Amino acid sequence: MLLDNGRSDMLGSEFQDMLRCIRCGACMNHCPVYHAIGGHAYGWVYPGPMGSVLTPQFIGVEKGGQLPNASTFCGRCEEVCPMRIPLPKLMRHWREQEFSSHLTPPAQRRNLKAWAWLAKRPKLYHLAARLAARGLWVLGGSKRRTGFLPMAGAWTRHRDMPTPEGSTFLSQWGARKGRTGAGGTNS
Ligand code: SF4
Incomplete structure (x- = not known):
């Protein structure tokens, strides 16, 4: 068989x-x-x-x-x-x-839609990324970890999340492009 x-x-x-x-x-x-x-x-x-x-x-x-x-x-x-x-x-x-098949929860679909809208607007996306990183940094306080994430509570229900350190990837990439004169469309 x-x-x-x-x-x-x-x-x-x-x-x-x-x-x-x-x-x-x-x-x-x-x-x-x-x-x-x-x-x-x-x-x-x-x-x-x-x-x-x-x-x-x-x-x-x-x-x-x-x-x-x-x-x-x-x-x-x-x-x-x-x-x-x-x-x-x-x-x-x-x-x-x-x-x-519409199996993903409505909240997740809404968030993905919002993210897609933002991702199509690079300048706004970069600003939002910088603000989010800054907000998480403030939330982390001196412990540099947070147990509270707005709209993503499932992540921190069982563990803390380390807060972002330093500048964002996009800022680092912008600085690097400025130094080397490399091509690309990110600003
Ligand atoms: S690496 Fe993973 S997917 Fe690839 S042959 Fe091995 S078990 Fe299968």
């Missing part, structure tokens, strides 16, 4: 690359999220980045959609995968499916 376990459904789909997985575990061992939360947090047979792609396939994106969302998309998993499976791209496909 052959155990298919949903693999035939992957054939010809955007998840087909995942059929090359040999379960070596390299993606998992190099994943900063896996290192922080451990294997049991994934709640199914396969942990780590490979699990974040496989589990929604096996149990449905309605139940397993939180897994592809628990990724920073740092790309280390794809870099170390001996089968060159584009894991971040596959997780992104799950996020897209979740979003287009």
